[in-house]
Amino acid sequence: MSSLITATALLTAHLVFLSYADEYYFRFDSQPTPETETLQYAVSEHVDNGTVVADIMTDVKLLQSLPPEVVNRLYFRFLSTPPAGAPMSIDRKLGIIHTVGEIDREAVTQCRHVESCRVPVDVAIGPTSYFRIIRVRVEIIDVNDNTPHFQQSTAVVRVRESASAGNSYALPVAVDVDGPLYGVRRYELTSPTSKLALVVESRRTDGRLVPRMILLSPLDRESETEYQLRLSAYDGGLPSLSATVDITVKVLDTNDHSPVFDSQLYEVELLENVSVGSVVVRVHVRRSHFTRVST
DSSP: OHHHHHHHHHHHHHHHHHHHHHHHHHHHTTSSOTTTOEEEEEEETTOOTTOEEEEHHHHTTHHHHSOHHHHTTOEEEESSOOOTTOOEEEOTTTOEEEEOSOOOGGGSGGGTTOSOOEEEOOEEEESGGGOEEEEEEEEEEOOOOOOOBOSOSEEEEEEETTOOTTOEEEOOOOBOOSOGGGSEEEEEEEOSOTTEEEEEEEOTTTOOEEEEEEESSOOOTTTOSEEEEEEEEEESSSSOOEEEEEEEEEEEOOOOOOOEESOSOOOOOOOTTOOTTOOOOOEEEEOSSOEEEEO
16 A cells, blocks of 8 residues: 555656646747747957857846746757857857857858858757757858958960950959958959950859950050050958059060062173172062061
C-alpha cells in the first residue's frame, strides 16, 4: 500500500513539474516561432573592440514573457562560429552579442563585391525545457577604407597607323576591394590628342567597369610615333580615392607610302668611249619612312 502511495506521489510531482515547465515553455513559444523569427542588426567596419551589436534577451522580450527564476536559468550560444572577418561573441547569461576583434568586411568571403552583406549568427537559447532558436542577421556596413589600385604603374598600347576609326583597345583595370558602393565608379583619360578617347563598359557578370581606348581617327606615324596618356580611376567615396597608370601608345609602321623619284625624267648624254663602270647618273628615291639613294 505504501509503495502505491509513494509511486502515486512521485507521478503527481512529476506531472506538476511538467505542467509548470510546459506552462512557461508555451508562454515563451507564444512569440513568433523559431523558424520564422529573424532579428536584424548592423555594425560598421573597424568599430571598437567590445562594441555591442545585439541584445537578444531584450529584443526577444524574455524578461516580459518569463518569470525571473526561469530567466536566471537561461543561457545563450551561437549555433555556429561567426565567419572570419566578423569576430563576435555572445554573453552566455545576458544574450548580448559584441565584437571581439576588428570587423573587416572585405575579409568576409560572402561580402565581397556585393551591395548588401548580412552575416548569419543564429542563437540557441537553453536549457532544453526552453529551447529556442533565434535567427540573427548582422549587416556589415562598408566604409571607404581601401584605395583603388592598378596592377602596374605603366602600360603600353600598340596601334597600327592603318587602324580604322572606331577600333578599341583594352586598358588596365583598377581594383578596389571595397564593396560596390565604394568600389571603382568612374575612369578618366588624359590625352594630348583628340584622336584617342575613353569608353567605359560594364561587365555583365559582376557589373565591374572596364575601360577601353577608342580610336576616333587614324594615326599617322610620320607625324607622331607615340603618345603619352594617363588613366585615372576613382571610387565612390566622398571625397573619392583614386589611382593612376601612365600609358604609352606606340604607333606601329605600315607600308602605306610608295617610293617617289626626285624627278620623273632623267636625260643623260654619254660619250661613245665612256669607260665601263663609269657613273652615268645619280637618282634619289624618297619615301616618308626613309630616304634611299640609288645610282
